[in-house]
Amino acid sequence: MSKRIPLVLMIGLFSVLAVSTLKQAGAEDKASMLPPEPVVTYKPDDAKPGQSIAHGEVISAIDEARKQLHAQHHPHGIIETRSIPGEFQPSAMDKVSDFALQKKDLVVINPGPGEYVHVMEGQRHGYQNLTVGITYTAPGGAPPMHTHKGEEAHVLLEGRILYALGDSVFTLEAPYIVNIPPMVPHSFKNLGEDLAELVVIFPTNVWEYDVLNYFPFAE
Numbered sequence: 001m002s003k004r005i006p007l008v009l010m011i012g013l014f015s016v017l018a019v020s021t022l023k024q025a026g027a028e029d030k031a032s033m034l035p036p037e038p039v040v041t042y043k044p045d046d047a048k049p050g051q052s053i054a055h056g057e058v059i060s061a062i063d064e065a066r067k068q069l070h071a072q073h074h075p076h077g078i079i080e081t082r083s084i085p086g087e088f089q090p091s092a093m094d095k096v097s098d099f100a101l102q103k104k105d106l107v108v109i110n111p112g113p114g115e116y117v118h119v120m121e122g123q124r125h126g127y128q129n130l131t132v133g134i135t136y137t138a139p140g141g142a143p144p145m146h147t148h149k150g151e152e153a154h155v156l157l158e159g160r161i162l163y164a165l166g167d168s169v170f171t172l173e174a175p176y177i178v179n180i181p182p183m184v185p186h187s188f189k190n191l192g193e194d195l196a197e198l199v200v201i202f203p204t205n206v207w208e209y210d211v212l213n214y215f216p217f218a219e
């Protein structure tokens with residue numbers, strides 16, 4: 001004879017299933033509310049002879065001089081250098097559109113899962129000592145651990161971000177500004193449920209960074 005499941009147990013089971021379904025639907029609705037992911041500007045087919053392009057960036061090998069530079073600052077290995085592809089003519093700086101740029105007109109790269117950057121590389125737009133990026137950092141999105149030759153600042157007005165900066169790992173609630181010294185390994189991860197748009201600022205007119213063989217947020 002088969003045993004009947006008590007009514008109270010059945011009600012409890014259905015309640016658990018209903019809550020689980022609602023949570024899943026809520027997560028899916030939240031994801032659908034995010035702005036669409038940007039599309040990278042440069043594809044592998046845009047590479048010039050002898051050049052490699054991946055995720056919208058030029059991928060360059062590490063030479064011995066750069067390895068020695070890194071060895072002076074941290075113990076991690078270096079995988080590659082990344083920069084912005086494409087030939088360009090510097091802006092003539094003779095009309096309003098040369099001075100006032102729309103985000104949609106900037107080069108887009110995809111450094112890591114859930115991480116895109118609209119890059120205003122200064123040398124392309126009339127700047128002598130400035131490069132600015134605006135990130136599209138989806139929930140859970142993060143770039144690889146990396147370094148820059150010069151200093152960097154992060155500005156965020158809304159959101160919650162997990163940082164790895166050198167040997168420190170910490171969480172910040174916006175609004176904030178973060179100072180990232182030259183050659184210090186760093187990365188960040190969006191802990192929030194909404195899109196984070198960090199403004200990243202460099203006192204150079206060239207966008208370039210080195211990717212390391214260490215990722216602090218690996219699960």
